[in-house]
Amino acid sequence: MRAWVRESYGGPGVLRLEERPDPVAGPGELLVRVHASTVNRTDLAYLTGRPWVNRAVCGWPRPRAWARVLGSEYAGVVEAVGPGVTSYAVGDRVCGFADGRPGAHAERVVVAADSLVARLPGGWSFAGAAPAMEGAHYALAMPRVARTRPGDRVLILGATGAIGSALVQLLVADDVAVTAVSDQPLPDALRELPVTEEVAGPYDVVADAAGKSSFAACRHLLAPRGTYVSSDLGRGGVNLLLAAAHPRVRFPVPKAGPEVATEIAGRMAAGSYRPLIDRTYAFDELPAAYAYVATGRKVGNVVVTHDAAS
Incomplete structure (x- = not known):
């Protein structure tokens, strides 16, 4: 199969398109023929090894063998199932x-059958579904840990x-009053939702989905019992430390099992969530x-189509 391979950390120039042996599904695994994938900030961090904690995960001084082919999101067709798999079938x-x-930046990838994977809802293309899971599963963790309820201001x-x-769409579907802001203009798909862009607190929750702010900078926007959550560890892991010590800071550790994937796919099928x-x-x-x-500067997701069927 063809796969994009890197042997060292760096920018896009370290990637090389090579022929590699097809992977084989082991016990509890699926072999998926990839029709579409994405490039997200997780992939970029693994590619560059920055922040440096990524090198502790992927290997030092060079990436470990399992981290040579990147790509964490995918959509495709199951070509084989490993021993013990009953939840999925070929096709x-x-x-x-x-x-x-990772491994989705290749023509085939092996994934665990009990990981964050679900069947495509009817009518969805591979390209449309490839970016469905990563952003949404992080987004779902934020209202869960902040304990948002219908009518809350976020x-x-x-x-x-x-x-x-993803978070905007998920909260709107759950009847939460959303104020959505960014350093880039909101795309039409978000403007069509019942959201506001005028920041006027106090808020029950401030959710930093980009990891570029801080509790100190946002504290004045919170209601007396309001909660701050961030998708990022923060400089020096400050958000994780605050979550352990401060009653108004929570850190959203995401869940990545089949139950979460099924919930996301259900929202896709219902039309309440569509990745941008x-x-x-x-x-x-x-x-x-x-x-x-x-x-x-990306808005939403960047998709990679592997063939015309995407």
Whole structure:
């Protein structure tokens, strides 16, 4: 199969398109023929090894063997199931997020059958479904840990990113009053929702979906019992430390099992969630997709189509 491989950390220039042996589904695994994938900030961090904690995960001084082929989101068709798998069958159309186990920037990828994977809802293309899981599963963790309820007022910072744009849609569907702001204009798909862009607190929750703010900067916007959550550890892990010590700070540790994937797929089927797509690149253009994500200006998601069937 063809796969984009890197042997060292760096920018998009370290990626090389190579022929590699097809992977094989082991016990509890699926072999998926990838029709579409994405490039997200997780992939970029793994590629560059920045922040440096990513090198502790992927290997030092060079990436470990499992981290040579990146790509954490995918949509495609199950080509084989490993021993013990009964939840999927050959021919199933699926989408998912391989958290901590990349490999989707190739023609085939092996994923755990009990990971964040679900069947595509009817009518969804591979390209439309490929970015469905990563941003949404991070987004779902934020209201869960903040314990939002219908009628709550929530300010979303970074509302145009993959996580932020998913969070806007998920909260609106749950009857939460959303104020959505970003350093980029909101796309039409979000403007069509009942959201406001005028920041006027106090808020029950301030959700930093881009990880670019801080509790100190947002504290004045919170109601007396309001909660601050961020999708990022913060400088020096400050958000994690505050969550352990401060009653008004929560850290949203995401869940990545099949139950969460089923919930996301259900929202897709109901029409209450559709991942935003900024740009689409062909598989042979993958380095250009990484270069665009590295600008920090993407709105929603960047999709990579592996063939015409996407």
